[in-house]
Amino acid sequence: MRKYFEVDEWKVIENGFDKDYNRVTESVMSLGNGHMGLRGNFAEKYSGDTLQGTYIAGVYYPDKTIVGWWKNGYPEYFAKIANATNFIGLDLKIDGQQIDLNKIEFSDFKRVLNMKEAYLERSFTVNLEGNKVEIVERRFLDQKNKELAALKYRVRSLDRKVKIELTPYLDGDVKNEDANYDEFFWEGLKKTNKKGKASLTMKTRKSNFVVSTAMDWELNKNDREVKLLTGPGNENYVGNKITFRAEAGENIELNKYIAVCTSRDYQADQVKEKAENKVSEAAIRGYDELFAEHRDAWAKIWQESDIKIDGDPEAQQGIRFNIFHLNQTYTGHDPRLNIGPKGFTGEKYGGLTYWDTEAYCLPFYLSTHSEDVARNLLLYRYRHLEKAVENADKLGLDGALYPMVTINGEECHNEWEITFEEIHRNGAIAHAIKDYVDYTGDDKYIKEYGIPVLAQISRFWADRSHFNPRKEKYMILGVTGPNEYENNVNNNWYTNRIAVWTLKYTLNELKKLKENDPDKYQHWLTELDLKASELELWQEISEKMYYPYLDEYDIYAQQDGYLDKEQKLVSDLKEEDIPLHKNWSWDKILRSPYIKQADVMQGIYYFKEDFDQNSVARHYDFYEPRTVHESSLSPCIYSILAADLEREEKAYQLYLRTARLDLDNYNTDTDDGLHITSMAGTWMSIIKGFAGFEIKNDEISFRPFLPKAWNGYDFMIMFRGRRIKVDVCQQKVSFALENGNEIKIKVYDQEYYLNTEQDLTIEK
């Protein structure tokens, strides 16, 4: 952990440059707009340690799988979002000297991520044999016109007249650092290079995505020479070298415009023209106009998703950082896209989709965006249903098994204990349908899209469980629960529980459909070939599922045999043991009682209504002391449950572990990219935890408390066409309905009506 960045409520500030920390800073300072993203790399050449990263949503390469020992059912490839053409590149030479911050003397370095207006600014002064030259760069990825980006570069020589060479360029010769076989994922198709304009069109190998990146630039200087460069010995490069002289004190300003278009959106043979046209239009409109639109788009985002914290600037910066990156990663404008655990900020996890989306991110998007955004996340899985059926079939099973990791519906993960065994992911995908419908009231979704997904997942659960006549119970053997620190266990309680929940929910939704829309019901029975006997079997399994129990603690066991392990607690670990995954052998981890992340507690979080407070407390007190929270997805679940148990101090401590996870590089892994999906967990810790926000039977309720370290906090919730502002202070809680019809809400179990005329204030 390192407190490296300055605290500011709307900015992340790097003041002075630590070369050894550059990869972390690059991750933290990433920009994205849902369509594309880039790490906070320097525009000018940098020969020091860096991960140059530019990623275009949905553009991947199927990287051939590496495994030691092939198992039937392993996928052939692991899709990876291809590190794409570097479009921010801008080389600078002053009096023949290359500006490379790894090699030259400089001072006053600052890199600032402005979260309010979503731009990155970098400034520094180079010292060239007694002459100081100030350099400032600003860039943004357009939130309104998502295919556009722009960069403003300013140079000012303070002491003498200098010769300047500025080279805006596009460099497509970029490799993924995590490529399995060191392959280059791209093939160059075409490059054009004219004065002030250039484009580079590339195609991913095998997956054939055509991506055209076009640039245009303008300089506030007439007297200049422009040389067209086709690269320093590099095929996939176009640049314009602009040479001129600048007087001492003269402000030189270059604006570079970029458009990135892909064959995901246009016919392959039109992509180049589209990018070139878009960039020309952008240049005509100019930096300021484009930026103003971008800023307005962000103002709207903040209006709907900001959380304000009074009295704790570090916490304020932390939560805004999380909300900012979530909104940079996924905007819901394209139902073919989803959320990768690292977003556009690094290469780990390949930029692909995990159960994280449904289990952690969905509530954030439901509460802070219009309903279609969350709906698109659900439709993503609906569209992949056929592939999920094929995936189950590969394992010799009926129904649908959604992949652990995917980009196009096909499984990419290739460790048997996860690919074949971490099947609980199916449950989160089913549960997301309930979350969406509870939240939006859009029950048409179930009828049109939900039923086939639920039915195929239920069918999978039924086939994956078997009846054990000795215990007269159904069981699910050979699984990995959310706790990945143990594999191939029998009867993981969470998996069995979420399987039964799916079966019951599906049966119930089918019953409702039969009553309300018999034709549609019949349609699905025929379409899915569902027989009465199959539905009866689902009913029987749901009634006779086996759940491992620890009588001596009066709680559910994580899985069969959990208590046979040597029972040690996290408090018994030495400081040098933590994190276990870095310091212990895998063998030692698997045999230990230590739990990576919420497992039983993940189930209690989902199915809280089935447990009384004492039971939740008993489970919590057993499992939390054994949990090492080595997945960033863990503390938020425990924080929410601690808040439910009115253990406010504990809830706050756990919240702190997630809130500044990347800003303070808590797990010393931010160099790999940010923990985007766990950022949604941080948001949940405040809204579902501290504010106790819940939806039950079409009604919303709150049970807010104020962490001692804060003076107050407020946030917005979008619910069924309404925007509700919640303000929590020391003495009171206030609610304001900003738009929409009157609504009944519950606060500390009391019912109130809220309308746009009058705010509601409740004294604590």
Ligand code: BGC
């Ligand atoms: C966690 C998984 C999660 C994945 C991606 C792993 O460390 O154990 O639950 O899906 O990271 O975030």
